[in-house]
Amino acid sequence: MDDENLLTIGALSERTGLTVKTIRFYSDKGIVPPTCHSPAGYRLYDVHALARLELVRTLRELDIDLATIRRILVREISVTEVAGAHAAALDVQIRVLRLRRAVLLAVAERGSNPQEMDLMHKLVNLSEAERHRFIHDFIDDTFGGVDANPAMVELLRSSMPELPDDPTPEQVEAWMELVELVQDNDFRTAVRKMAEYQAKERAEGDTTGLHHDLTETMCAEVGRALAADIAPDSASAADIVDTLTARYAETFGRADDDQLRRWVLERLAVANDPRVAQYWQLVAIINGWPPLPDLGPVFTWFGQALHTYLDKQH
Known part of the structure; x- marks a missing residue:
């Protein structure tokens, strides 16, 4: 092996920007082992070790854990598989961060107290099915059990609020207000009266739509x-x-x-x-x-x- 092409751990640090301590850690863990040792016992690394270390650095910057990196290096799994899985995980993290940002901006605009902020955070972090449940419960309570206009019921069920992954503060605030509205007993009573009126009209022969x-x-x-x-x-x-x-x-x-x-x-x-x-x-x-x-x-x-x-x- 040509010793002129070997790098000391210090030179490797200069080439990669990683600290000597970090490189030594990767070396001790067998992730980037030294190519050989000098007569004095110092670790030496060739260009392949340099490339391996640069790959490790990139993967760590992408927040991939060492156990997964080790599997990549021994080719148990591919970089493609890992990249796809981590991209999907990042999508979830990005969505969470966007929701948190929107909640904080909405809180700032509404001047919310801590209790309202906590409630708002919980409401926007519900799953889509859980958010829809608020509306379905409202429809079931107000239109259930009466022969109201079926076109109106279908319109309500098909026009679900779909909070986007990256909502604006206005959308977060609107979602908060909508939940408060559909849970308001006075509003539910008023809508129930509308449903009962529609049922009375249908009983008298009105089969028209909307x-x-x-x-x-x-x-x-x-x-x-x-x-x-x-x-x-x-x-x-x-x-x-x-x-x-x-x-x-x-x-x-x-x-x-x-x-x-x-x-x-x-x-x-x-x-x-x-x-x-x-x-x-x-x-x-x-x-x-x-x-x-x-x-x-x-x-x-x-x-x-x-x-x-x-x-x-x-």
């Missing part, structure tokens, strides 16, 4: 009235009421009369709970959807206009 077209028409007509600052008790409002009640009559197969208008007013009173709008807004924030239109002002204006019309009939 009426997206009707809602869009109402938003368009009332939206123009709101933009034009048309008062709900004005003559112009009466024309809008006529247009919309005609659409209701067509959709539900009913006569467009005072009885229909009282029925529409009753439906609006049941549906116009701002907490329902809050529920969908929070789901939209968590899922990264575009902001949803606020139907509260639309329902309120239309309800006032209907009240005005009906009052004038008496």
Whole structure:
């Protein structure tokens, strides 16, 4: 062996940037044994030992344990297998760190106390199935046991909040608020009444669905009235009421009369709970959807206009 190509432990330290103590440790553990010894007993290393040591250094920087490194060096497992496993583990660690960062930013923005911070941390670290359980429990409690509109129940179950792996503080805060909302007994009672009202309507023959077209028409007509600052008790409002009640009559197969208008007013009173709008807004924030239109002002204006019309009939 050409002694000129051998490196002392000090030279090896200079070449790799590792300390002499670290190299000696790897040598004593048999991970990077010396190639040979000098006549004076000093450890000497060739280029193969240098390459082996550099590989060990790289693997340790990737936080791979010595037992696994030893198996790689004796070719029990491949670098490819180890890299894949550690990349997957890092994905989990990165997700955890991102969640922690989002929780801390949300805590800072909300001015949370330690108890709320602890709760928030626990909620965001739940599995997806555990998070969905909050919503399913809410649906089971409010819609279970009554023949409510099945399209509404399906919409709720299919529109689950999906907290991303890298949530924003706003999404973490929205998730916290959503959990608080679906566990609120007053809100559950209000939604239960909506479900019971739907069941009563179905028992009386209403088998229609969610009426997206009707809602869009109402938003368009009332939206123009709101933009034009048309008062709900004005003559112009009466024309809008006529247009919309005609659409209701067509959709539900009913006569467009005072009885229909009282029925529409009753439906609006049941549906116009701002907490329902809050529920969908929070789901939209968590899922990264575009902001949803606020139907509260639309329902309120239309309800006032209907009240005005009906009052004038008496």
